[in-house]
Amino acid sequence: MIAENLKKVRESIPEDVCLIAVSKTKPIALLTEAYTQGQRVFGENKAQEMRDKHAALPKDIIWHFIGHLQTNKIKYIAPFVHLIHSIDSLSLLQAVNKEALKNGRVIDCLLQFYIAAEETKFGLDREEAAELLSSKEYKELQNVRIVGVMGMATYTEKKEQIRQEFKNLYTIFIECKKMYFENVPEFKEISMGMSDDYSIAIEEGSTMVRVGSAIFGERVYS
Numbered sequence: 001m002i003a004e005n006l007k008k009v010r011e012s013i014p015e016d017v018c019l020i021a022v023s024k025t026k027p028i029a030l031l032t033e034a035y036t037q038g039q040r041v042f043g044e045n046k047a048q049e050m051r052d053k054h055a056a057l058p059k060d061i062i063w064h065f066i067g068h069l070q071t072n073k074i075k076y077i078a079p080f081v082h083l084i085h086s087i088d089s090l091s092l093l094q095a096v097n098k099e100a101l102k103n104g105r106v107i108d109c110l111l112q113f114y115i116a117a118e119e120t121k122f123g124l125d126r127e128e129a130a131e132l133l134s135s136k137e138y139k140e141l142q143n144v145r146i147v148g149v150m151g152m153a154t155y156t157e158k159k160e161q162i163r164q165e166f167k168n169l170y171t172i173f174i175e176c177k178k179m180y181f182e183n184v185p186e187f188k189e190i191s192m193g194m195s196d197d198y199s200i201a202i203e204e205g206s207t208m209v210r211v212g213s214a215i216f217g218e219r220v221y222s
């Protein structure tokens with residue numbers, strides 16, 4: 001089942017787009033199944049859940065944190081997390097920096113932007129990002145590195161709306177690159193696209209897609 005799903009998703013994604021298998025709420029056995037099929041990049045949105053899965057699974061897995069992150073939980077993932085997609089404030093970035101320093105690491109992060117027409121999505125707007133990136137406090141941080149942007153489109157059937165939201169994120173990426181990261185080659189990631197919209201996201205310039213239910217099946221929340 002998972003083998004087939006993974007194969008289908010992989011075949012529809014170009015080689016240079018990173019496929020993050022979003023395994024939140026799913027048991028270890030299912031992650032192991034994906035691992036057996038060669039999947040090495042996984043995404044989780046709860047810090048303790050990610051810590052526990054990291055402890056239980058092979059150490060060559062690359063863990064992406066994709067959910068809202070509370071500052072008091074960064075410590076659970078700081079020793080091993082590969083990329084945090086959900087930076088939406090200077091204070092969160094400072095807190096990540098602090099935990100990264102304790103672990104003697106530099107942690108890669110994405111700025112999460114608010115691109116959807118929904119009340120509930122987290123993220124920065126352009127002005128907030130500009131304020132963060134031009135602040136003295138940000139420039140002092142030695143143990144975090146911003147490598148791109150992330151966003152979630154509106155949950156809707158309207159494909160044109162989704163496409164427009166992804167276009168907006170792409171434009172934001174280009175603007176940030178020009179203004180703040182012109183000579184920073186690592187600033188190159190655009191994390192956009194989920195099970196229902198990753199094909200559109202790739203057409204609009206996504207470099208990493210976060211795909212859960214199309215690989216692992218629908219999630220059941222209890």
Ligand SMILES: *Cc1c(COP(=O)(O)O)cnc(C)c1O
Nearest residue numbers: 022045066194195210211212213
């Ligand atoms: C759950 C989640 C996904 C994956 O969603 P699917 O629709 O199951 O592919 C992607 N990104 C974020 C931020 C998520 O929380």
